[in-house]
Amino acid sequence: MSINLVSQIFAGGEILILDGAMGTMLADKGWRPPLLPEEMNVTAPDVVMCIHREYLNSGANIIETNSFGSNPIKLAYRGLEGKTHQINEQAARIARRVADRYGAFVAGSMGPLGELIKPLGKLTFEEAYEAYKEQALGLKNGGVDFFLIETQMDIKEAKAAVLAVKDIAPEIPFVVSFTFERNGRTITGSSPEIVAHWARLVGASAVGVNCSFGPDLAEGIVKGLYSNGGIPIFAYLNAGSPGGKNFNPEEFAKETLKLAKAGACIVGGCCGTTPEHIAYLKEITSGLKPLWPIEIKKAALASRSRLVLAGNDEPIVVVGERINVSRKSPMRDEVAQYKWDALSEEARRQSNSGASVIDINVSLPNIDRKKAMREAIEVVENACTLPISIDADEPEVLEEGLIHVSGIPLINSVTAERQKLARGMKLAKRYGACLVVLTIDEEGIAITPEERIRVAERVGLTADELNFPRNRIFVDPLTMSIAADARAGIVTLEVLRALKKLELFTIMGVSNVSHGLPERSLLNKTFLVMAAGAGLDAVIADPLDEGFYPLMKACNLLTGRDERASCFITWANSLKVKEKKAISKTEERILGPIEQMQKLIVQGDKGSVLDKAQRFLADGVDPLSLINGVVLPALEEVGKLYECGEYFLPQLISSAEAAQSVCNLVERMVLSEGGTLKDRGCIIMATVAGDIHDIGKNIVSMVLKSHGYRVIDLGKDVPLERILEEAKKGEAQIVGLSALMTTTMREMERVIKKIKEENLPVKVIIGGAAVSQSYADDIGADGYAQDALGAVRLVEKLLDR
Structure with a gap:
């Protein structure tokens, strides 16, 4: 496979089967947070090897290394960044040893870093590149057949990973797989069509979709990838999560079969899948011929969220x-x-x-x-x-x-x-x-x-x-x-x-x-x-x-x-x-300062809006009028643009930062004059114990702050006791809990149960990739938010503001 991944995929003339979930299988065999799943490569290699063997016995042709989160940025949380190479090499060697006995292939799993790249987050592109480079070196030395850069949310982070594997091992193929929202785009706004063209142009041997949701919702995404990729398509979706829709092995296989018929030539499972799911999938796809990639004749240019075709x-x-x-x-x-x-x-x-x-x-x-x-x-x-x-x-x-x-x-x-x-x-x-x-x-x-x-x-x-x-x-x-x-x-x-x-x-x-x-x-x-x-x-x-x-x-x-x-x-x-979207310069001069500042917040122009706000306040205007007259109406417009699909996460973050800059200015002026600010409400935010993912929580916190709420951010992997301690202070009216991993979602239920047992005067809202409204109902949460703006709407409702 390291010679020509595409020809290998189609050599046998049949659909290839990728394995299923690793984390839930490890949990069944004794793994528990705060240990990271990847630590099991060193502490319990026989357990990891056993899971690989179970998937291969179920008919998998490809197994993924247990290295999804073993990049130095995530490993640093446990003080293991110095062992990045060792953990990844060991993960690859374990998988290689088992795969060779079955004539199977080894995919070197490289998941997201857990932080967004600037300006969306704090991570620099160079830091992302170096993190992936160190991980790729370990996987290469361990003997992977190809790199599987997976569960990517941002095309820029995916590029950092791609450049890293190209530099570390130009002779080893790589595949890039993205996770999509229910609107059919990544969280940063990329459509299947965009990532398919991008993956082909950057030299990927295949492009795919994984995680996201169940296979029943992914057929349109697979069709978009297939019709624009010109390279093989991977598709491995979720079988379910606690409190969400769960597919039994037979249901999962039948839904995934539709993805194979839509163009995916490599199928498997992500969260919640087991060897039983893979066995059914192997059986139902047996004899099905894979669809060859379509030749792409047009030229493609793209931003994160806009595709331009030529020719x-x-x-x-x-x-x-x-x-x-x-x-x-x-x-x-x-x-x-x-x-x-x-x-x-x-x-x-x-x-x-x-x-x-x-x-x-x-x-x-x-x-x-x-x-x-x-x-x-x-x-x-x-x-x-x-x-x-x-x-x-x-x-x-x-x-x-x-x-x-x-x-x-x-x-x-x-x-x-x-x-x-x-x-x-x-x-x-x-x-x-x-x-x-x-x-x-x-x-x-x-x-x-x-x-x-x-x-x-x-x-x-x-x-x-x-x-x-x-x-x-x-x-x-x-x-x-x-x-x-x-x-x-x-x-x-x-x-x-x-x-x-x-x-x-x-x-x-x-x-x-x-x-x-x-x-x-x-x-x-x-x-x-x-x-x-x-x-x-x-x-x-x-x-x-x-x-x-x-x-x-x-x-x-x-x-x-x-x-x-x-x-x-x-x-x-x-x-x-006369439905003109653009405003001419002549018309712009007619806009008053309030409308100009609103427009600049909608555009996410932090520097200009802050400059105009300072000049506006220099004329003796009440600072608080900027909150109700400028910030909140502008953010309401941003919300409409986001919800109708014209704005995506990058624009949402830019607007929130512009709004926050005005809020900070108002706060400084009011306090300097001996005044006080009206408290719209206080929210405690925390990623629950055992979970080190906080991208979503950080975005929610930022957007809440831009809407005038006070946020106490406790960070990630927050113990129950720390959340209770903060809630007992009486400052906050709401506790917001986040979890990305299905294995840590149950911690949300433990926190809610304890808060209710102690009769604390707070409401609890939850969110995260695998979280759903039904799960919120099951564990007694007061609300569920799918995204940052949903969290704002929910908080407003709960506080009746």
């Missing part, structure tokens, strides 16, 4: 060019000082004006360009949800951008010179990017169409030679000024038509064509129309140019890129009813 019948991709410091502007002056307000606003305006991708060029002299690129990407990703094009001449600046961007970026650009082209393709393969190639070779810019076409042909041949898919290349035929050469536009159009026969996508900037002439906007847009007719796939342009947006709608319709004219009709109807 064939897809709309022309608009790469917004306005974030470019090569021209004098207020934005350029700000970037020189690492200030980002103007750049952030440019990203929003381009997004609202029809851009598909945002190009970033911040390469000013006399600044730290790597720092500037890193911070600019964070600002743009906060300001809008569009994919990013990274524009930098210096390789180290370009790579800095590729490291820190989320999703599938566009590299803009490299020339067709052999050495530079090979380096660009290497970077694109490593980071899962698409690549713009200029038709400039060692001889410079070719003059005739035939010469440029020959350059493009060599680009295609080089791609084939380096095993770089042609559908990841956008060739720029070059646009020269017609003021200098009257045939410049004609040459470009001829090259465009010819490139369609080379299976290479096309891109170009249009503004050069009018250089040195009057009425440039007219010439640019006219040339764009002509290029669209010649087969242009993407354009680098100014989407704020008057009339540009409707022009693109018309171009897409008239060139067959708008099926049934749906996009054009939708846009035309929007004119009639």
